[in-house]
Structures are given as C-alpha cells and as structure tokens.
Amino acid sequence: MIEKTIVSRPIYDGKVIKLKVDEVELPNGKTATREIVNHSGAVAVMAITNDNRMVMVRQFRKPLERIIVEIPAGKLEKNEDPEACAKRELMEETGYTASGIRLLASFYTSPGFADEIIHMYRAEGLTGGEAQPDEDEFVELLHVTLEEAQNMIASGEIQDAKTIMAVYAWQLDPK
C-alpha cells in the first residue's frame, strides 16, 4: 500500500504550517500527486470543574470566519512535552491549574492532507479560573454541564471534532 516519493516540492514554510506537494508512485506503478500540510502537533484539554462542568472557550477562528466553541487547545512549542503544554494552555486560556491530568488519546485530525496530531488530556481538581491569555488572544470562558454540552452538539452550537470527542468521552466516563 506504500506510496513512494518521486519528487517533493516545498511550497510554503510558515509559522503554523508548512505545505509541500509530492509526486508519488502508487502500488500499481502509476503516479499521483499528494498535497501535504505539516504541523508541529497540538494538545487539547478536557477540563472538568469540581462542580462537574466542562471548561470551554469561545473564540474567533479565521479559517471559518466565525466564533466557535472548543475545549482549550494549543500548539506544541518546539521540543515541548505534551503534558506540560496541556497545563500551560489550560492556564493561559482559562486560568485553571489541575491537580490531576492524564492522557486520554492521541489522534490525527485530517490524515488525508495533514500530519497534525492532537494529544487530548483529561484534567481534574481545578483551582483558579481567571483567563490569562496572551495579549493577542481573545477568548471567552464557558462552564458547561454534560446535558448542556449534549444539547450544544445536537443544536450545532458545538461543531469542533475534539470538543465533540471530549463530550462523548465525558459521557462514557462521567465520574
């Protein structure tokens, strides 16, 4: 099933992503083109407050040209440990510190065209709760019960893959 690279053409090298276009040889000997986005990886945090609400953020997402609701998340910095990144992003976006944090799953978001991987953590024992965003980051905190989160998925108010996955995981393991 392997696709062997014949030629790899770099197109763009940015702050968040790189783009390259590869010519590949298919298993049947024919050739094809693959458009490939490279990304440094990210974390997402399913953070549950002591009164059993999930912490979410509303923020503007330029690719969608609108505000959406997501769980806290952010890019890995160079050589950053994913768990340290999860704690950092939780603090920056929500102001919360967690006494317990554990990895739930790591997953590729769009394997057809991108190598982005997200490491999703579950954080509990939260204290704090005043967002300390970067000065150029604009987010609004939400605290959502499981029933509210389920209704927000049903109504289309939550339309983010990692956030839907987090709500499902919470429903499966609510304690």
Place this chain on the structure above:
Amino acid sequence: MIEKTIVSRPIYDGKVIKLKVDEVELPNGKTATREIVNHSGAVAVMAITNDNRMVMVRQFRKPLERIIVEIPAGKLEKNEDPEACAKRELMEETGYTASGIRLLASFYTSPGFADEIIHMYRAEGLTGGEAQPDEDEFVELLHVTLEEAQNMIASGEIQDAKTIMAVYAWQLDPK
C-alpha cells in the same frame, strides 16, 4: 473577537486544498498573520454490519508516511449532497449498501488552520461488502467488534479523530 482581513495572499491552489495567508487586524488593533487551508469538505461513515461490527479500512496516508485504520471517508465532490457522498464512499471503499443512513454530527477537524468540515453518518442494514475502489485507491477492509475497537484505541492502533469519535458514539448508542 472578530479578526478583520487587511490583505489576503493566495499561496497555492491544488486538487485537494488551497492555501492563503491573511494579514488580520485583531480586536486590540494590532495585526497578525493567519495561515489558512481551504478544503471542500468530506464525509465519514460509521457503518455497522448486521452481526454488529464496525467497518473500517486500512490505508496508507502520505502525510503520516504510514498505514492507519479509519472509518470509510472521502471528499465531497463539487455540489455533491453529503448523504449521497456518504453512500458513494461507503460503496467505493467497502462495497456495502446501507438500507438506513443518518447524520450523526458535522464538525470541523482543525479550525486553527483549516476550514475542513466532516459530515459523519451512521449506516445500518448493510448488504454487499466487496470493495470497489477507484483503480488508484488501495484499501483493506476490517470488521471490528466494539470491544476490539476499544482495545485498538487503547493500544494506539486506532489514532484517527473521526474513527475514535465513531467508536465512542457506537459505545454510547450500541443498538
């Protein structure tokens, strides 16, 4: 929270994705750069056989340089109805026809840098089951019980966001 576009610079216009880089004005008046991948959208199908197994495919994904396990999925063609696309991709990748198909959720896969949306369907009442892939598509069918799927997530054998979401949704609604 809105980010107003000051300048939009097209970088690449491919078969699967487009890339542009926008200069935006932040709510505090400062400027920032946004790297934006445009994608035409896709469908994914959580297909459950009559003997209660989920249909999955193993395929090579060039951005990851390896074979991964996913539920059947594919890009929307121009003006294609998502449900028709789901039926077409299920047939092409697995050979199955479904007597019942319904939308579970629509979600953005990577809203930080891409506008890709996936419409995920649940398909049941399956008949057939011989893959009829495009001549340049190389996939291997799997039929996985819920317990096997859960173990594949725990072991890291399943590392695809939409597939993990489908397994969670199945666990929440196994009938």
